[in-house]
Amino acid sequence: MVVDKEISKYLVLTNETITKSLEKLNQNKLQILFVVDSHGRLRGAFTDGDFRRWVLEQAQINLNNSVQEVMNPNCQSFLEDTDFSIIEEHINDRVRYVPLLDNRAKVVAIASRHTGVITIGNYAISKSSATFIIAEIGNNHNGSLITAKRLVDEAAQAGADCVKFQMRDLQNLYVNQGNSNSFDEDLGSQYVLDLLSKFQLKDVEFAEIIKYCETKGVIPLCTPFDKESADKLIQMGISAFKVASADLTNHQLLKYLAKKRLPLIVSTGMATENEIRIATDLLRSEGIRFVLLHCNSTYPAPFKDINLNYLPRLEKYSNAPVGYSGHERGIHVAVAAVAMGARVIEKHFTLDRNQEGNDHKVSLLPAEFKEMVQAIRQIELAFGEDTPRKLSQGEMMNRENLAKSIVAQKPIQQGCKIEAGMLTVKSPGKGLAPYYMDQLIGRPAVRDIKEGEFLFPSDINEKSQQLSRNYRFTQPFxxxxxxxxxxxxxxxxxxxxxxxxxxxxxxxxxxxxxxxxxxxxxxxxxxxxxxxxxxxxxxxxxxxxxxxxxxxxxxxxxxxxxxxxxxxxxxxxxxxxxxxxxxxxxxxxxxxxxxxxxxxxxxxxxxxxxxxxxxxxxxxxxxxxxxxxxxxxxxxxxxxxxxxxxxxxxxxxxxxxxxxxxxxxxxxxxxxxxxxxxxxxxxxxxxxxxxxxxxxxxxxxxxxxxxxxxxxxxxxxxxxxxxxxxxxxxxxxxxxxxxxxxxxxxxxxx
Missing domain, CATH: 3.20.20.150 (Divalent-metal-dependent TIM barrel enzymes)
Incomplete structure (x- = not known):
């Protein structure tokens, strides 16, 4: 089960016309709308079946009447704090969507079966969708809003679908209240704290960069490392959360983020198999839509440690699209991950690998990121479909030029029984392929065939060859x-x-x-x-x-x-x-x-x-x-x-x-x-x-x-x-x- 908090596509107001309601019903492809009053309180449900029943009862049909006349007022719903296992029992092939209400009967979410589609902003991620490509800026702006905007510009031009930042409330996150001058810290954490204290954007700058992303046509995302940061990002209108590998085992934060009812993209670096399984079970029990990213959290990651063959195993845990977050050098592993089924790719992004900060060293430059995007899009085009094989136009042209055909080795008169000695195989491939030879032998010729002439499908089909005549077109042809x-x-x-x-x-x-x-x-x-x-x-x-x-x-x-x-x-x-x-x-x-x-x-x-x-x-x-x-x-x-x-x-x-x-x-x-x-x-x-x-x-x-x-x-x-x-x-x-x-x-x- 999943719980969708973006509810506008499910709802229609009581005073909306039947015509407009039918149009929305057709657009949302969900086969149901929930009817709410001006305060968002549930009043009923509207389906195709409700409309057909109403039509049969009417002497005169006026589609400008309100949808309230047509709706079914007895639709099933649950309070939002109802145990998910109870709600899940009521979702089946007949009841696929259930509204969740607050204590004032206002619709706040819609529960449904997991469809395998995760929507982030205007991008729908599924096992068959185009790859959702994230430029992980993180803190590579080094604390400069101007640099952050330039990174967004370059990422958009390189073809990224999304840019991602990181937010931390250092005072609440660290035991030493984020004091980068504390000499009690280990060398590693002291180095990280020093970078974070220098290079994090201010809250007002985060809000500005999120709006700036939207003007550039890329989806803004951010990794909150604590509850306080998650709350701030909600206020800024973020459409999903990214969960860092370091927080896969932080179940308190996972549950807190899940309660926000936004989709999650969750990295799995530094986690054991059992830890991944437990976290996945937790997220599924919360009814949240999520994507797991395979990841090796070393910087740079050695190629021998990446193990892309783990992707199918990861997909079994989530029963949803999976992705790959790469920290290795270059673009080839990310492209290979797409070929193996990843539908989200995250790679670090920088303007200069020589800048201060560990992430810069494993980041792609704009030209490299663009090359990766192009390679991924080419791989996607090459996937095709699992359908019977069909020749492409180019293959048909080359088959004509390079293949072989059945050719008359001597003149054959119409009505004459075709014998093996009358036929041979020659290039090019303009006529019947050689494997039709057995179908021709023993068959009477349907026309006079000259020596060296190709044989065609009409020579073995029951249908006679189409002949020319005068036609009745008005324009010169x-x-x-x-x-x-x-x-x-x-x-x-x-x-x-x-x-x-x-x-x-x-x-x-x-x-x-x-x-x-x-x-x-x-x-x-x-x-x-x-x-x-x-x-x-x-x-x-x-x-x-x-x-x-x-x-x-x-x-x-x-x-x-x-x-x-x-x-x-x-x-x-x-x-x-x-x-x-x-x-x-x-x-x-x-x-x-x-x-x-x-x-x-x-x-x-x-x-x-x-x-x-x-x-x-x-x-x-x-x-x-x-x-x-x-x-x-x-x-x-x-x-x-x-x-x-x-x-x-x-x-x-x-x-x-x-x-x-x-x-x-x-x-x-x-x-x-x-x-x-x-x-x-x-x-x-x-x-x-x-x-x-x-x-x-x-x-x-x-x-x-x-x-x-x-x-x-x-x-x-x-x-x-x-x-x-x-x-x-x-x-x-x-x-x-x-x-x-x-x-x-x-x-x-x-």
Missing amino acids: GIPVRYHDVALSLRSNFKVVEYHFSYKDLLLNPQDYVVECRSQKLIVHAPELFEGDHLLDLASIDEDYRALSIGHLNRVFDLVRKLKVFYPASQTVPVVVNVGGFSSDHFLNADEKQQRYGLFVESLSQLNLQDIEFMIQTMPPYPWHFGGQRYHNLFVDPDEIEQVCQRYNLKVCLDVSHSWLACNEYHWKIADFFERIGKYVRHLHIADAAGVDDEGLQIGEGEINFAQIFQLMNEHCSDASWIPEIWQGHKNHGEGFWDAFEKLESEVVQ
């Missing part, structure tokens, strides 16, 4: 092609065709592959990769690299002008360009992005744009570049896209899949995205998407509502053309494209 499959562009009522070039295509002559087409307009997608592993980047800070990108793109434009003669309907040719601006390890900051935009504009002035309409492609936050993932910084944000297009009169290819992923990453709305940049959109790429990096999915395999997308297209860019940019949609004679058109037509065409 087409498909992407390469030279080798340009004939696909003539199989339907397409108004546009989009050529996707590779750098090898720049060496070819269009007239060897293309015939004149007067009914379609030409669009070209510039390559992203060029010879020598050169990824196009018109915003590179490396001048030589950027110059090479400009040269490559001008070569593309030269080819486009040659190709243009085969499409006389095109006066100018839109060329879709991923302009670059990517980074390898992290997103760029605002100043760095602004610099890259400036470099892009400078590159633009060096391009030969005769007969070319330069189209910026909207980008996802985490693009896949030939099987590897990067961070993208330019032309992701609709505000930035709008500013650049407006200032430099540029047009956009809105890649719906890319921009949907950006909306997911940054919590934008796709409707707002269209509204901001719609007037600059000349062309769209249509594909499904999911999460923050699953792009180019087949229609219906992701999250996108295409009825909404086509409505937005009609509202904001009704003259724009579009293609289905389904990843590997061209395979098996364009089967992926025809499948996409069928699904889109059924969803968006009335």
Whole structure:
């Protein structure tokens, strides 16, 4: 059982409307609200069941009536000083929350089963949550409020969720009333007393630094070493207590802190197994939410003594999330602790390890702390989920390039029984994987298969291959092609065709592959990769690299002008360009992005744009570049896209899949995205998407509502053309494209 003293989420006033009460009931996810009067006194309970019963009894329903009309006045409660074992007997699957009252019937706390979630400030810590990272400042401010604030600033910038201090009432804490000049003390305690007497903040400074933390977006915590300090911290509005390892065996203080009904984070250094067990039993009997931190209290702790394998054992004692408080040098042990299940990490934090005080010597500097935070967040991303294995987008790309497929070793006529000698295994992995060989042998061929042609899922499925036809879309549409499959562009009522070039295509002559087409307009997608592993980047800070990108793109434009003669309907040719601006390890900051935009504009002035309409492609936050993932910084944000297009009169290819992923990453709305940049959109790429990096999915395999997308297209860019940019949609004679058109037509065409 746990007792929650932060009760606002559980309560609703008697005069609140039914509508507002239902909204709060939906928000708190607890399935119950307790109804109180203006003095906080319990009057009843309100649940979904109470509302449904009330509805059935009403001739006319008015949701503006007060919740008091709907509530159940006979709800169970206990006085706050009732023995916890009695309360616990009444909490079950039917009664999950019980209000605790003072002697005036005022609700002061809510008792419930332990959910495994500990809430500190606005941060919910659980076994599946992101790690709660504490920068332990302690007394590393050396008694200076100015230094304390600077430490808070640096910790916030380094990515800490929380900063922690220490408070002691030296006069009441020490037998010698905190006299640092007492010569009766041992050397160790005399040294500690001398530091504490010099370096503790005043009470008014503690209050100020707690408020300062809140302005910086980090949660302030403090370790009270005595009852007097705990009382002061309560008055200052602290949201939880940290208990030092030295006080794990101080049961009087543990009980005193537990009575404050705030969550506890408890270090277990210097404690025996039995002492940890006894303290844990005590805290559980008090009904308090707590996190145990594994800890070795030596400064610095030898690596051989840390014993991270103790973490799972510690978790069994608390049946709650556990953490790690580290005093070793470096960041690697803390990162490893997260990998082993720690959901709270505490590391000492300083501006200068050479300052006076023992804690400085084992503290991380701001840059080191930031590195630790980044490593922890990377580990968290790598955890994934305990679900059936799914290929990532990058793996699918590499599987296509590196794996093998079943290929026809000789021509196979439709209806002919397939024999083993007709098939072989070759690279790349564009078709059926080799393990399907046994399913093909003995089966009649469902189509004519040329020698060297890949076999596909439609060759073993009962469902026949999807074929092309004319479609009923109102805006001009087409498909992407390469030279080798340009004939696909003539199989339907397409108004546009989009050529996707590779750098090898720049060496070819269009007239060897293309015939004149007067009914379609030409669009070209510039390559992203060029010879020598050169990824196009018109915003590179490396001048030589950027110059090479400009040269490559001008070569593309030269080819486009040659190709243009085969499409006389095109006066100018839109060329879709991923302009670059990517980074390898992290997103760029605002100043760095602004610099890259400036470099892009400078590159633009060096391009030969005769007969070319330069189209910026909207980008996802985490693009896949030939099987590897990067961070993208330019032309992701609709505000930035709008500013650049407006200032430099540029047009956009809105890649719906890319921009949907950006909306997911940054919590934008796709409707707002269209509204901001719609007037600059000349062309769209249509594909499904999911999460923050699953792009180019087949229609219906992701999250996108295409009825909404086509409505937005009609509202904001009704003259724009579009293609289905389904990843590997061209395979098996364009089967992926025809499948996409069928699904889109059924969803968006009335």
